[in-house]
Amino acid sequence: MTNDAAPYGTPETPRVAVRGETRLEVDPEIARIGVTVSARGKDRRAALEDLTSRNxxxxxxxxxxxxxxxxxxxxxxxISPELSAHGRGERVRAYHGRVRVTAVLADFTALGELVTRLADLDLTHVDGPWWSLRPDSPAHAAARRQAVLEAVRRAREYAGALGAELAALVELADIGAESPATYNGPRPAGAMRAAAPYGGGAATPAPALDLEPQRQTVYAQVNARFTMTPPQL
Structure with a gap:
């Protein structure tokens, strides 16, 4: 029966285990903004009609x-009622309506103009932008490749310090490859908030907002195991 205690290697075929890591700073590819449209009416129907029009x-x-x-x-x-604070019974003074809209843009020049025009509308609240990369962005693949190259470089350095050379790759794995992946969504960064007043927008269009996209950090980590030639001790 063979002894497979060789995850640690043997004197004839030593093993070296390393971690390859990389971090890239890249420009964002998309930006997300949130728009909340509000309306108010003396009765439910009026509030709904106003909200539908603004939306x-x-x-x-x-x-x-x-x-x-x-x-x-x-x-x-x-859509919710606003109750009167005075009087014996509960009376509805007005109805308030809200609807939330999310937009994703890749043209950041258009983004600056759009957020200004949206914020200039009555009863409209704008927040964002949240910068991010697409899930299939080439930046992720580039980071993974660099992490692998870093693992090979480290392993060669360790082997070279012993007067040995790398012989073969035994294992290559993402960090946490056997653990469930979690995703918490894009990190809110560089957030902007703007709300149009109840009294109406300006008579002339507001100038486009000059937005500076926030650079994104891409991480990649791999574990790698290699066999190497016997060291020269």
């Missing part, structure tokens, strides 16, 4: 940027 105005404005907008999604919607 349509926001969607039309975002869609007018064509291919610069990669994704447009409507999220949470709510």
């Amino acid at each position: 349509g105005e926001v969607l039309d404005l975002i869609k007018s940027y064509g291919d610069a907008v990669e994704k447009l999604e409507t999220g949470a919607f709510s």
Whole structure:
């Protein structure tokens, strides 16, 4: 029966285990903004009609940027009563409505103009942008390749220090490859907030906001095991 205690190697075939790590700083590829549209009416129907009109105005404005907008999604919607603080019984003074819209853009020149125009609309709150890379960005593959090259370089240095040479690759694995992956979404970075007042937008269009995209950090780590020739001790 063979002894497979060779994860640690043998005097004839020693093993070396290393970790390859890399970190790249790259420009973002996309930016996400959130838009909250609000409305207020004396009755539920009036609030809904007002909200529908404002929401349509926001969607039309975002869609007018064509291919610069990669994704447009409507999220949470709510309509709620505002109760009177005085009087014997509870009375509804007004209804408030809100709808949340999210847009993803790759054209950052258009982004600066769009966020300004959105913030200039009545009862419209804008937050973001949140910069990020696409899940299939080439930057991720580049980081992984560099991590592998770093692992090979380290292993060669260790072997060379012993007067040996690398012989073969035994194992190559992502850090945490056997653990469940988790994803918490893009990190809110460089966030901007703007809210249009209840009194209406400005008479002349506001100038486009000059946005400076935030560089993204891409990490990659691998574990690697190699066999090497017998050391010259």
